[in-house]
Structure formats: structure tokens, C-alpha cells
Amino acid sequence: MGLRRRKMKDLIFIAEKINPPLLKKLEETKLCEMFIDETLWQRQEELIGKVKDATIIVAKTLTQITKDVIEAAPGLKLIARDGIGLENVDVDTATAKGIPITMPMGANAVTVAEFAVGLTLSLLRQIVFSHVPLKTTGEWQRFKFFGKTTELYGKTVGIVGLGAIGYQTARRLQGFGVKILGYDPYVGKNRALEVGCEMTNLQELLAQSDVVILHAPQTAETTGMIGEAELKLMKNTAYIVNVARAPLIQHEALYKALSEKWIAGAALDVFHKEPINPDDPLLQLDNVIVTPHHAGGSIESTQRMAEYTFEDIVRALKGEPVLHYVNIPMLRK
Template identity: 40%
Template sequence: MKTVKALLLGDAMIPVGGFEAAWAKHLSGLGDQIVADDWESDWGELQHRRLEVEKRGPEIESVPEAALGAGSDAEILAGLFVPVSSTLLDAMAQLRLVGVCRAGVENVNVEAATRRGIAVFHVMGRNAHAVSDYAIGMMLAEARNIARAHQAVKSGTWRKTFSNSDIVPELHGRTIGLVGFGHIGALVARKLSGFDVDIIVHDPFADETALRSAGVEPVGLDELLERSDIISLHARLSDQNKGMIGAAQIARMKPTAILVNTARAGLIDEGALAAALSDGRIAGAALDVFETEPIPEDSPLLGLDNVTLTTHLAGTTADALTNSPYLLMQDIARLLAGDAPQGLVNPGVLDDPRFAEWLSAVREG
């Protein structure tokens, strides 16, 4: 293979050293012409910036200095949350491949990259086990008042009575509704199988036969809302499903239902949910994602006793973060070796003459 220059941009969640090690393991045949830097090393700032990019897209961010300077002639760009805007793509005229160590590509202008003949890679399922574990934990925490009891004990109160004391459920025999059945949703279903629950799924993109083979029942969204005792969201956020759980949808839920969201905040109308929880129209909710993070001090959710709130932790485990750069580089190496990659977001780019010429040159050395 020919030598290829790369720009590796880590951040506070996955520092650049992880990318360098993964490059050395899987792509060392491309040489060591690497520009390595951290895009945002402050944890708090990273959380704020990435959330804004996820809501508004990468065009709101400025181009990282490394992409304007030493890394401006790189052919490969890899990172986690680095915003890959059309401005950045213009600044890096030699760029042919972008890779992000996450399943979502909200921080990449995929359309602009495709127009320029640039391949975009992501890492599917990199934190699927982490999020699926967490989602089930949130179901149990909210249903059984685990966090509230812990908080009471720590503050000196031996609390035994809660807003749902008359209806505290066991999972056994309950109906769990999963909205979305990708890597994470499928793992949630598999891990819940030992609880002896009935699982129904709404996913307009999933094959019905495949769903039934997985032991779940495909249903429409309205039916899922009406039948489920616990509803857990595992869909990707898009223009089509933004706010898919609003006041009208919440009104279809059982008064004993619990809503869990470890996916994207934008799937839920947060104000409508807070109102429903306040009025007791559903029993509870467990949320790991919010419209604004950190959650504002005046958020009505903070005053409610029937909601479990956590700080966007579902996908953050040492295993998921450490392994991600290796999965990304391994998949890029798969393409360069002539095998089918697993995480190519825009496969049509393979037919683009600009990309095809570059790929051929890299393979032939």
C-alpha cells in the first residue's frame, strides 16, 4: 500500500492516543505520516459542544486548527465527536475518508462528504452492550424506586412509600415495548428474555420475519404505546421521528406505564412528558438524555418524584470507549484490503471516480 497521511483528532472521551494505537495496529501499512491532536480535551465543554452538534449539525462549529494547519493535506480523518462540516471538507482538499468512532453520524455532514467523493465510516454497535445493559437497569431503577430509596437513605430517611407504591411491578409477565430494533434494541430483547416478559417492537425499517425470528412481536407505534407496561426507546433521531413521543402519544399509554429513554432526547417532547408525569397520567420515566445538558436548574423534571434522571451515561463504559478506535481502523483496513466494510455510511461513494482512483492507488501502492 502507498503511504497515506492521516489526521487523528481525539477528545476528552477518547484521547488521541487511543487513535494512534489503533492506527499502529490496523493501518501501519499506510505509514506513519500522522498529525495527532485532541479536538476538545475539556470534558464539560465536550459534552456541551457535542450535544449542540447533535441537535443542530456540524456546520455550527469552527474548523479545528489541525485541519487548517498541519493536517490540511491529510487523506484520512478519524475522530469521535469532531465536527466534520462542509467548511472542514473544503479546507482539507485531499481528504478521501472520514471515520468516527460512534454509531451516530450527526457530527458529520455526510451529504457534503458524498458530493466530494469522500467515504464516511462509523462504528455500529460499539456501545450496544453498554446501552442495552443500562436501559434494563433504568427500567428496574424506576419501577422499583432504587435511586429514590438510595437518595433517601443517604439523606437520613428510611423511606418505604413512593408515588407508585400501590402499583410497583415485577417484570415477570409484563409487556415491554421497544421502539427501534437495531443493535441495541435487539440486545435489550435478548437480555430481557430471562425475565419472562412479552416483548413487542415498533421499527418501520426492520424485517417482520426477522423480528418474529428474534422472538418479538412487530406492532405499530400506537399499539405499542397502548399495550406496553414499559416503553424503551432505541431509535435513531431523524427529521422524520423528532418528537415522536409527544402529548398525543403519551395519552395512549397506560396510567401505570413507564417510559425509558437512553437513545436521543429529541425523540420525546420533554415538556409534554414532564406535564404527564406531574399529572400522574403515566407512572414514571427514566431518562439519560435531555434537550439541554446539563439539565437546567429550572427544569420541571427536577421537581418530580416519579422520574429517574442520569447524566448521559448509558454508552460510556471503559470497554466501549477503548475498543472503538480499533473497530474503526479495522473496518477501514477491511476496505483497503478489498473486503466489504461493515460501517461504510455512504456506499455509493465507491462508484465515485475520485474515490475509486484514490482507493486503487492506495491498494496498488
């Protein structure tokens, strides 16, 4: 999509592909002038030069909203994260300058939870691994898998991060007859008990679980939280599912654990570099399921996220407090 401009007072600035329902709402309602260049996120210096007139920046995960970007836009009223996570936004600088950051929290919780359970079933029952040879070469590998896959029923599933998404994942797992362990230092025991989750420490969760599902946000505290030592705590029959953020797991440690069979396999929807490099060694492994970071993108969740974000954009343009803020509710004068 090329660059488009409409001459009005305020400016919505978009430097990457965003949620289609949100873009449609913005284009149809013509709230104000719009700058759209979906490849600009790749050229940071050029982005800094062009953001100066922005009133609102709308971004997913690729646009790096650094201190330099924020300071280059003196009229900035809102940073609207079109998705979940703040690893690409300088929250401290935005807050210090009195700029609200919004995020459609909870809008994709059910969607990601269902995806995580789906990946879990795909790993345990080897669904993708048996599908690929049959689909691509017609190879009938029935007895490669027959009697060699395992049920989810009766297993122990560990959930790292029991926020909105982790909570919804636990709710769905209850119907499978599993034991659910949880690790989240910011979630109380009573909240966990609502979904049949027994809270424990990270080391015990890793050691006891047959499947570990990551739902924690990427922060300074969680980055690199799963390394060689942690992976070696896991059973050699266990699987890890990451639908959160790639840097939670140390890349080289994960590759080593998978290639040397410390663990049985992994399902990954997120990567250290996105789009993933086609030469990434993880893609060469036969015990890894990979998907292109779309766990949170169902028809229903993208519509909900669009509604939440659009509402906050309208409110910010009117000078009203936003609803889905993560730092402050409105522009501080």
C-alpha cells in the same frame, strides 16, 4: 488535555473528548500527525479554520461535521464516528464528495441493551428513588416503597427500534417473562420473532406497553416522533426509557407528561442539550432517573469500538476500503 502535534504527512483531527482506548491506540501507534483540542467543538468558526489539513476527522456527538467543515478540509479521506449515530454529520455532503463515514455498528449493542434493562428495573422497583434519600440524608423510607413497587414479570414492554441494540434488549427481556412488542418499519417480522417480539404500529405499542424503551436512531423521520398525542396514549402507570437520542421525544411534551403524571416516570440517558443544563426542569422532577449519556460505554464496548474505528483509520490512511462504513467504502477520486 491540550493541543498536541506531530509532524508527519497525514493529520488526524480531534475536536472533543473521544473514547480513551481509541485515543490510547492512536497515540501509541503514532500513525501520523495528530491535532487534539478537546474543547474546539464549542467554537465552530475556529474549528472550520483549523480543519483544513485534516486527513481524518474522529468525532463523537459534539463535533458538528457540517458542509462547511467538510468543504474546509480538501484532503479529507475519512470521517470516523467514535460511537453510534450520525445526527452531527452531514452525510449527504460527505457522500457527494466521495468521503467514507465509518461507525462501529453493533459494538455497543449488548452494553446499551443491558443498561436499558437496568433502567427499566430501577423504575419499576424504584431503586434509585429509594437510594437517594437514604444515601444523602440517611432517611429510612422503607414503607414509602414497600408494597408499592412492581415486578417486571408479566408486563408488556414495547421496543421502538429493533436494530442491533433493540434486538439485544429483546433477547435479554425474554428471560423476565414479559410480552415484547416492537415497532420498526425497517425490520421484518421473522427477525422480530427470533427474539419473541410481536411487531405492531407505534400507537398500539404505546397504548399497550407498561414500559416503552426507545432504541431508534435520530433521523428526520424519528425526530419528535413522541409528542403530547403519543404520550397521552400511554397508561398512567407506564414508564418510558430513552437510551437512544433525546429529540425522539419532544422536550416540553415529556416534561408536561411527567409533571402532570400522564405517565408514571422516565429514565433518560440522553438530552436535547449535552451536557444538560443544570436548570433543565426535568432535573426537578421526582419521577425521573437521569444518567450522563453513558449507556453505551462499558469497558468491553469501548474496547470493541476502539478496535473497529482504529482498524478503519489504518485502512483509510493506506488507501484501502474501510470495513464499517455507512455510506461508501473508500475515498472516491
